[in-house]
Amino acid sequence: MKVYMAPLEGITSYIFRNAFAKYYGGIDRYFTPFITPHPKKGFSLSEKRDILPENNTKITVIPQILTNQVDDFVNLSREIAEFGYDEVNLNLGCPSKTVTSKKKGSGALADVEELERFLDGIFSRCEQKISIKTRIGDSDEKEWEKILEIYEKYPLSELIVHPRLRVDFYRGEIHWLAWKRAMQSEKKLVYNGDICTKDDAKSIFQFGVETLMIGRGLLKNPELISEIRGEKGKKEMNRSRFKQFHDEIYLGYAQIMSGDTPTLFKMKELWGFWITSFAGKEKYLKKIRKVQNRAEYIQIVSELLEV
Ligand SMILES: Cc1cc2nc3c(=O)[nH]c(=O)nc-3n(C[C@H](O)[C@H](O)[C@H](O)COP(=O)(O)O)c2cc1C
Known part of the structure; x- marks a missing residue:
């Protein structure tokens, strides 16, 4: 059983991650909030601080990239590699309008041909491992079949699935049929979405999945991790x-x-x-x-x- 902390822009900075690791622990991997390429300017100060190895000494961190441009992805992943990271994560899940209107994040899922061209480019040129964090489509659950078929062509290190559509934003029912379909894939799967209690986590592990990614549940209740790991029952927080x-x-x-x-x-x-x-x-x-x-x-x- 593995538990990852989900990236939350503006919240899960290195300061938050290190404090969480020190007082609660139990997280196998932390993902940075998305970094967007700035080909001319380079990293902003806060992006640089967030990935500097000296700011992340006791935790395993995977930097996340948000772009739909092959060159930008490849160049940024090289810059990230210079800090010692051998893996990056591609954001195909962000539902925010400012992002999706540029066909990035979950906005890249509507045009599957373009998505495939992009993945062809990054997987053929990028030297690091690449994992993907994705939603199951733009506006219809039926889109997932084709999207999953595309992901299956590439050597993703992990496929992190938040079984919602772009149009669902962060609310609404989880699309369980789409998740069950994902479970038939050979890819190394990570489930993400609405895990707020130990029982929520248990029900996902019952699918036979080995790894969960949790965001808001850990924020609302940092002790959730020790509850899931069986170190603590549900009682008043310390x-x-x-x-x-x-x-x-x-x-x-x-x-x-x-x-x-x-x-x-x-x-x-x-x-x-x-x-x-x-x-x-x-x-x-x-x-x-x-x-x-x-x-x-x-x-x-x-x-x-x-x-
Ligand atoms: C405020 C906020 C910021 C987020 N920022 C990111 C981000 O930078 N990258 C990303 O992949 N997902 C981001 N997400 C999505 C979460 O990582 C996660 O997929 C989503 O919250 C569902 O998981 P949860 O129900 O466990 O929170 C964000 C979500 C929220 C609420």
Whole structure:
């Protein structure tokens, strides 16, 4: 049984990943949020920090690329290789309009001929291993058959499937028939989507799949990983451990960001997920969202955590 942490843009940065590994652990691989090629400018500072080996010493990280251009993919994967990575992940799942309108992410799934040309190009020229993180189609579950047939032609190191369509965004029912179809493939499969409890994880492992990728479930409840691994039953969360985890992330951002506003912005985004683990404390989310400076923030968080 393996568990990967899903990439969440703006959230699963190296600061978050390292803090998670230190206080909760149990994750076999972390994927970076997508990196888009900037052929002229090179990596942005935050992209570079996110993949620097010295910022990722104790965790296994796979950088993720978002593009539909062969040259850009090949060049960026070479630049990533210079940091010591022998594998990259291709994002064919992002449903955001700004991405899909350029036929990237899940926007690349509608035109299967173009998709195949792109995969031909990258698999023939890229020296690293390539895994794919994908949705099952654009707007109709029937598209999956053809898309899967295309994936089967290439030596993907792993096929990570989020069984939703582009049009489903992050809501709506999982397309179980499409997932069952994927299970007939010879590819090394990873299931991703809506794993929020130990029972959710169990039901996926029952399909015979070896690896899960979890995003929002781990954010909302960081102890989910020890519940899945059978180290802990479902009981009240350990607040002092959570506080250490929180503080590490907060201090990590405070060190690299200029001023309170961007640090607090990051923390507010995280609290949108974390609050789920604090039943009866929902009113604190409003307070946290209104906070303007660090002193106020620290005060409200210590009241909320009561530690
Ligand atoms: C805020 C947010 C940011 C995301 N950023 C990325 C990303 O950079 N790359 C990617 O492949 N998926 C991204 N995803 C999708 C997740 O990796 C994952 O596929 C999705 O949330 C379903 O899994 P979950 O139900 O376990 O969260 C993002 C999702 C959310 C909610």
